[in-house]
Amino acid sequence: MIALMLFISFPGFAKEGKTFVIEGGEDYDNIIEYMDFLVDQNNDLTVNQIAEHKFDGAFQPILYNNILYDSLEHDIWLRLIVKNNDIIQDHSWYFESWGFDINQFTFYFPNADGTFTANTSGYDFPFDQRNIKHKNFNYLLDIRPGEQKTYYFKVRRSYPLAFNLHLRTNEKFIAHTLNEYYFLGIYYGVLALILIFNLYLVYKLKDTLYLYFAGLILACIWFSFGRDGLGFQYLWPNHPDLNYWTKGNITQFAVVIATLLFSNRFVQKYNVSQLMLKATILAIFLKGLLFIAQDTFIIIEGRLYVGLTILIMLVPFCIGLWLLIKSKIYSWSYIFANACLFLIIINSHTIVFALFEDQVINWYFVHPVIFLEVVLFSLSIFNQIKFLQDQYQTVSEEKTLALEEKNRLADELNNKLQQKVKERTEKIENMAADLASKNVQLQTTNLKLQELNIQVNQINDYLRKNNEQLRTNMEEVTKNLALMKGLDFDSFKNVFPDKDSCLQFLSELKWKHKYICKKCGYNKYAEAPNHGRRCKNCNYFESPTVDTLFHKLKFPIEKAFYILYLSNRKDVELTLNELSEILDLRRETCWAFKNKISQAMEKVGHNKDLSGWETLALVHLE
Template sequence: MEYYVDPTSELSIEDISDSTFQQNFLQVTDNHVVYGALNENLWLKMIVENQQDVYDHSWYFESWGFDLDEITFYFPNPEGNFISNTAGYDFPFSKRNIHHKNFNYFLDLRPGEKKTYYFKINRSYPLAFNFHLRSNERFISHSLNEYLLLGIYYGVLFIIFIFNVYLTFKLKDSLYLYFSGFIFACIWFSFGRDGLGFQFLWPNLPSLNKITDESITQLLVILATLLFSNKFVQKYNSSPRLFKLTLLAIAMKLVVFANQELGYTLNAIPYITVTLIILLIPFLVGLYKLIKTKIYSWSYILAYTCLFLVIIHSYTKTITLFNDPIINWYIVHPVIFIQVVLFSLSIFNQIKFLQDQFQKVSQERTEALKEKNKLTDEMNNQLQIKVKERTEQIEKMATDLASKNVELQTTNIKLRELNSQVEQINEFLRENNKELKMSVDETTKNLALMKGLDFEDFKKVFPDKDSCLKFLAELKWKNKYTCKKCGYNKFAEGANHGRRCKNCNYYESPTVDTLFHKLKFPIEKAFYILYLSNRKDVDLTLNELSEILDLRRETCWAFKNKINQAMEKTDHNKELSGWENLALVHPE
């Protein structure tokens, strides 16, 4: 196999295959062919001679660089021309003659024949080429075994993924959600690494191949692992510090990734070192928290170790752990598989731990209930003894009461005789009290109406608003009540000694249509002004009245003027009539 780098990227197959051009080809001595020339067409010339004598073998050429942006295979025909087939990560999967995740081409090479084939390649990174020549039987056997193992790999991952999604909704536990995200990231990473996603999931959308770039999918695996491991440790030992360190590690990883993709690009070894340091910080803190809680999860530690191996191997594609390139490439898949299984075992161990904790708590709770029941039984026994003692006391008291009941019956007979006498005395007292009360009421009223009452005595008779309203209500409705709205004569007493009609529910205040209607100052002070206005022996000036009652001079003058209007309206005679007659006069 020989190669040529076209610096113009404009040469055609006719130019390349011309006999005069063959001297420009160089011998291939390295799996990478050439490290540079990423923006130039790389031409490969392959000369194959079938030295076997078996006629029923068909031969296939396979290129393992499945993520090549573009590869064009030129197949020689009997006319001396070439038939081309163009495929790659930038073209729909259906463009390939053989629908395989790698690039496979039928050579049509009979025993004794020798043919020259050409390849034109565009690539985005200096990948290492792995070329194979296989017979039809070997090609089919290899493909079936490869797809079988990959099918088992993805099948198990999908089963674990679906199971954890189910547990997420069933148990409402975010741990399974994080683990589902981790498995999904591993599946996505694997799809981008082996090319099966392009073949089976988005064969007609080659643009989606960009989001399965190994650096992006590996970033998802790292972030998902950090989130899951944080939640895993928090289930054992809640630690805000670990949560903050996990967020810090995620932020640092995103910054390093953005710098690697958009800024200053680090070499593989420094980039791996920085990534591992970022991952080690939350891992070691989480491990410390587990050990502090006396949890020794070897499966968790080994799973993290597998993650480190995946990172190291995927970022250093030149590392060859095995001589077989197929095993060397696919070694990441079993490592991921082991990592998922180990994390699953960690979850199962955690479930067992939580079950043991629950059983321990349940046992302690059972013991506590037994102790509580024991105390309850003891208290019940003591209570029964006390009830028995109390019952005996009650029976004894009942006997005593029975004997005393006889004495009480005898006493009751005597009491009834005395009660008859007391009732006669009470009847006499009620009549005397009635007369006395009428005498007191009449005396109080006379005190309120007599002209010789001074201010201090007046305040004793009408000390507040309620006493004034009560007196005014009795004065206003002493004959009978008639509703002003409907004329009904049945009422219920309302607030402030008012009357509420039982027919139309109209409420009438004692001050309505009286001298105190719409009064703007305390009614007990208005009572006193009215009282003074009916006395001939007292003549206070407005200033003196204002000072005594703590009212404005204009307020006193306005109400005295209102009293004078009421006097004029009723021809009031101070000597013959009391001041209470003016109270019911509405001068307006």
């Protein structure tokens, strides 16, 4: 009655005892229902012994996909009798075992002389031992229409996995394989792109949030390798011992730890909380104890293990959710991403929790869930970036207002200083006019006082020199504005408006005592372009910037003058970002020149209270 029901349930199948009959079509599943098994209690039987008629009665029918939940330390022999009644002559038939993580799977192909050809592969053997390089176990049956053959399989496993066996034609096998690898390639490709992008963000932004997210993606990829076997096929095919590290409990542990660390960093970006940090550390510790206990000391039933894992994770998740709501952050993507994680944990124990009847869908269901989790966490990060950008914009506006107020006060102070200079200048000019008037009176008096003529002439010479000194001082006063505190860059440019004025000042400062040719030592020169000097003896040209702090300068010299001026002030402190914004220079350029100024100060023992900034201009560092 059962055989009749199975025959009715699967169209295209025909059953003759334990014989599976191919009658057309391209794909047959549930082949395990037509197989029988034998447990090798001593693990010493050979295929020739198994194939003898005396063992026919020793084989038992397979009643469920796991065959047996015990006898994990014994070899299990499977027998499949296939009769090909297909009318299509060019169909090649393949046997496929979808359980790629079987420790040892030996296929025995019957030869014409009654012997068998064996092919052994599995998770405990190098991948290259497989005749067909596929992550599942695939074997060509080589059975022609009208033939009947008996095939044997020897299986050694480490857990009571559910077998999913198929018979497919060559065309169906190729189509199925291409589709499977195509979608897995897209899956891993997208995860790899997101991983590379986050590593780039780690390099550019120096934020550990992206490092934790990259670790979570790596853990998900590692977990996926343990689910589909691609890691064994492509990354370590000659090192089957590494397959141990893709076991479900290990990879699940990695995903849980990576998610806890990422979630903690994600929440802390919004709301810094020691409670969240302590809950995360406690959850990691408890999950570690559960993992170690499960794999070493005690056997915890699957449902209980999953329940304890989810309970451990719920504590930091609920605390983090409470902190986000407290900060008025409603990140639905973060909530659903954690829900996906709980679904991954449940689905990682497919022996206990079969969400779908189809084993292939049940096994691969975790891949789109992982994909969705990574996408949702990515959306959470993007939302957080927008939140931080808004905060940064608010702070920048406040900083701009403060800077504008500072500039206003500086302008007000500069105006007062300029007014005082103007008043002092007018006073000096009035004094000069008064002295000139008295000089006229003295000259008139000299007509009468010839004997005092020599003395009056000396006084006149003194007054003339004093007037020249006053005019010189007027120019010096203008330049000395650059030594007064609080001078901004626009005001500073009134003193040194362009490159030419800076070079002129530097030339006068450099050769104010004497010119000596650096090449021949001659002391006569001719004026050259850009306020340089050319030796009249050897024609050697020397620029004003040679052997000064501005030698080989890569940006406008008037901006370098301003940086040097600020470096000599104790009452003006601008950050590198402010200086970079004012001068329209890169932050690294400002830092490099300020560092050069610091080296010059150390070299000459410069004292800001006793020396002006121009004393540093002639310091040569190279």
